[in-house]
Amino acid sequence: KQEVTQIPAALSVPEGENLVLNCSFTDSAIYNLQWFRQDPGKGLTSLLLIQSSQREQTSGRLNASLDKSSGRSTLYIAASQPGDSATYLCADSGGSNYKLTFGKGTLLTVNP
């Protein structure tokens, strides 16, 4: 059974700090890995998708990396802002290319 683990479960940082969120997955035969953001009581917003053949993707202050051999992905957020406060979820597609398996998320709080 595919499992996705996210560490830490919660993280609180002062504004301006750089931070890293971690995601590990058990099945290395994935099509892609996605990072999402979820605000309280809301749906998910896609942040980055890394194809299995890629090692990283960047969007603005966000950089996601993928190491299939070790089953790990990281999301790096530069110069964090209070508006970045949310739950960040990673999900891998496994070998199916349609069924995402999610971690429980990391609750990020950026303090002004």
Next chain:
Amino acid sequence: DTGVSQNPRHKITKRGQNVTFRCDPISEHNRLYWYRQTLGQGPEFLTYFQNEAQLEKSRLLSDRFSAERPKGSFSTLEIQRTEQGDSAMYLCASSLGVLSTDTQYFGPGTRLTVL
């Protein structure tokens, strides 16, 4: 707004009642997905459609649950004889269905509370 929409946004019902949720995907997307999310957990896959065909159903989708996507457009998810354990956020997503780069775009969800 051309994103994924879901209705209703909130539903409160009594145990034993039937409920139906609707999802309207992004118009050119061939794939449509349903997930369920409980408090403190990540979303869990329920089922997905390629156009109008339902191609996989999770074991989480008991026989009280049924999903349809007539004509490959909008989709409905019906829960019969609701139970308190059905209380959750039901999320719909859609995607183009392109290998390796198939980003799933999520709607705002329908929060179900079963009393």
